[in-house]
């Protein structure tokens with residue numbers, strides 16, 4: 368048995384790959400600043416592409432991390448006991464109602480691995496966060512996409528109708544990425560009251576801390592009522608810790624115990640655990656970030672109104688703007704040193720802009736005006 372069979376490795380192993388993986392298109396992340404700098408010979412690039420916190424984490428987090436660098440030769444606490452206890456206390460829950468993950472992305476994958484098989488259906492809003500469909504495809508489940516209305520708000524009646532006897536999991540993303548549109552508590556309750564009580568509903572609340580609307584979803588209330596609802600949260604957004612990768616789910620302890628079975632033993636690293644503990648304790652900083660983001664939203668609303676560009680009202684830290692040809696505007700802006708995001712399925716006319724600092728927003732708006740006028 369020689370190795371030189373003349374057949375390339377790729378052709379020998381392709382038949383071994385699980386069939387459903389062939390249909391998965393790779394995730395396209397926001398472009399890194401360094402890539403854009405070197406491609407276009409730019410010295411100063413603003414990245415408003417990945418809904419990160421432009422101010423970074425609380426300074427207290429950075430100080431704690433410096434201290435913790437001495438401990439990185441040790442494995443993390445696999446059960447993340449202190450962190451889960453702190454998250455639970457913040458929400459008035461027991462630690463068993465908290466499961467942590469390597470970013471919300473991992474939680475979405477774990478949910479898929481726990482519950483989905485070939486033939487199962489997953490109901491997702493469309494357009495929404497791509498990872499829901501990715502997780503379903505990895506497991507060979509069937510994705511049922513429910514289009515948002517023309518105004519990019521949820522169509523709750525259509526969501527209800529799309530749940531069938533094969534549905535195991537529904538994602539509701541609020542505020543929704545990439546539109547910024549949101550659900551009220553009453554809408555979610557209406558939905559939950561009309562679907563079978565054994566369907567798991569994952570409420571992705573990655574941007575919850577930015578919400579300033581008067582009737583946000585009260586996911587904890589729904590969990591306490593004994594519904595199979597999970598609230599997915601992350602430290603990547605308002606807490607400014609996207610690079611450390613830390614997400615968590617809140618829900619029924621026994622439901623989470625099933626998900627815990629597919630969790631890797633040390634899925635959340637030492638630095639992420641320390642950072643999150645300190646970040647949670649600094650809620651003043653969180654409030655400050657929420658205020659700054661709200662000012663940023665207003666800055667965009669005012670300038671976009673002046674420019675005559677329509678946009679989707681947002682409760683998140685990004686705004687979806689109708690520019691006519693999203694990819695062309697994205698490309699033109701990038702050449703001038705501002706990275707935004709375009710190319711979302713079903714949203715070819717739009718770019719999504721993450722809300723940055725006042726100066727970053729001003730530069731973005733200036734560049735947007737220049738390229739739109741061209």
Ligand SMILES: Cc1ncc(COP(=O)(O)O)c(C=O)c1O
Pocket residue numbers: 417418469470471472473496540543544571573600601602603609612613614
């Ligand atoms: C709606 C939504 N959920 C989850 C995530 C992933 O967050 P994390 O960085 O925790 O994996 C994002 C990231 O952009 C998001 O927009």
